[in-house]
Amino acid sequence: MPETTFPIEKVRNLFPALQIKDQEQVFPIYFDGPGGTQMAQPCLDRMTEYITTGMANLHGTFPTSQRTDALLLEAKTAVGDLLNCKAEEVAFGQNMTSLAFQVSNSLRSFLKEGDEIVVTQLDHRANVDPWLYLAKETGAVVKFIPVNKDDFTLDLTKLEEIITKRTKLVAVGLSSNLTGTVSNAKIIFQKAREVDAFTIADAVHAVPHFPVDFESLDCDILFCSAYKFFGPHLGIAVIKADLFNKLPVAKLKPAPNEIPYKLETGTQNHEAIAGLCGAIEFIAKLGSGGHRKQRLRTGMEFIKAYEEELMKDLEGFLKNIPEVTLYRAPDKIEKTPTFAFRIKNIHSRKATEFFAEKYNLCIGDGHFYAATMAEIFPVMATGGWIRIGFAPYNTREEIEIFKKALKDLLFMNSK
Known part of the structure; x- marks a missing residue:
């Protein structure tokens, strides 16, 4: 029988990093999931197995x-089940950013001077700068879908003017790694397809928090990163087969010409690819169903429901602290459990240092590569944002510790 209550203790026991105390014999509290989650034990097991049983x-x-050949096919098939795409459409690389630049370079021959590229103000720069670089190389014009300053969503009111017959590429993040806002990418991609533009989805921050369906999105290219969903440092690109076959990628002459291998230049990180299989296995074991694709979807839905409980708890608390400015979309807007905020009269780095030193809280500060947002909401003079992001191994008890830590920080600052 599938579990009806999220098995938090069982989940936490599958993350060895959560079991290690610091010098004060205090367990760390990892609230830095948007920057990278901890590795699940099945991921570690698969990596160790590959390394210790003979690599080639x-x-x-x-x-x-032959086992390494089989491993790559296994991993691509597993990603296919996770993202609802074909195994032949899955390529691996160093990280999402490197893969995006690689794909950007391969798209150069499809664009010319005067064409238009559309990106957004809300996105991580990994889904902006590769396409700005492409514009610079081809003479294309760059347009930004603006962010609505009032609700931290993409402003689509002038989408008809932004995406035109001259648009050749549209890149959108599925979810903001800063505010957690889940963007209506399907509407944007639908408009882009009307003018035959390439459509690119940054799913790095989405895949850890809710089911992502490549086929349903109907975009041409999707990127994500395994280390954001309980796995190793590994980038993943999914490219529609018909486009993938046409892409002229830079590669060594003897390397394969067939997809997806032609994008995978040089020897891949096979042990990380093995770990990816274990990370996907971890998600599948949280779900239910007769086949892996179904188990992965229900497993992600289980994670989403649990994280939403944590999200409501912290959001309600932060909204009621007068000294806190929370950069968060309204209740009606779908969001991931990712919170960006500032504290009045306290530099963000000083706050995160206090949280780390006094409470062993792993909380980030800065712009988190959402650099356009940091310009629109000028925050860097005080250290940028403080960001808390949950993973399915976080607990209400950990949130209570943060609440105490913030109250202590505010009390100290008031003296």
């Missing part, structure tokens, strides 16, 4: 090489 490069006649 691809395409050999001997067993270790």
Whole structure:
């Protein structure tokens, strides 16, 4: 029978990093999920298994090489089940940013001077700068979908003017790594398809928090990162097969020409790819259903429901602290459990230092590469934002510790 209550203790026991105390014999509290989650034990097990049972490069006649060949196919198939795409559409790389620049370079021949590229003000710069670079190289014009300053969502009121017949590429983040806002990417992509523009989704911050369906999004390219969903440092690109086959990628002459291997330049990080299989296995075991794709979807829905409980708790608290400015969309807007805020008269770095030193809270500060947002809401003079983001191993008890820490910080600052 599937679990009806989220098995938080079982989940926490699958993350070894949560079991290690500091010098004061205090367990760390990881509220830095948007920057990268901790690794699940199944991920570590698969990495160790690959490393200790004999590693090899691809395409050999001997067993270790054949196991590596099988591993890559297994991993691509697992990603296919997680994201509802074809295994042949999945390519691996160093990280999302590197893959985005690689794809940007391969798209150069499809654009010319005067074409238009559309990006957003809300996004992490990894889904902005590769396309700005492409514009610089081709003479294309860049347009930004603006952020609504009142509700921290994308302002789509002038989408008809932004996406035109000259638009050749539209890049949108599915969810903000800063505010947690889940954008209505499907509407934007639908408009882009009307003018035959390439559509690109940054799903890095989305995949850890809710089911992502590549086929339903109907975009051309999607990026995500395994280390954001309980796995190793590994980038993932999903590219529609018909486009993928046309992409002229930079590669060594003897390297394969077929997809998806032509994008995977040089030897890949095979142990990380093994770990990815374990991370996906962790999600699947939280779900229910007769096949892995169904278990992954229900597992992600289980995670989403649990994180929403935590989200309501912290959001209600932060909204009632007068000294806190919370950059958060209204209740009617879908969001991930990611909170960006500032504290009156307290530099953000000083606040996170206090949280770390006094309470062993792992909380980030800065602009988090949402640099356009940091210009629109000028925050860097006081250290940028403080950001808390949850993962499914976080608990209400940990939130209570943060509440006490913030109250203590405010009390000290008032003296």
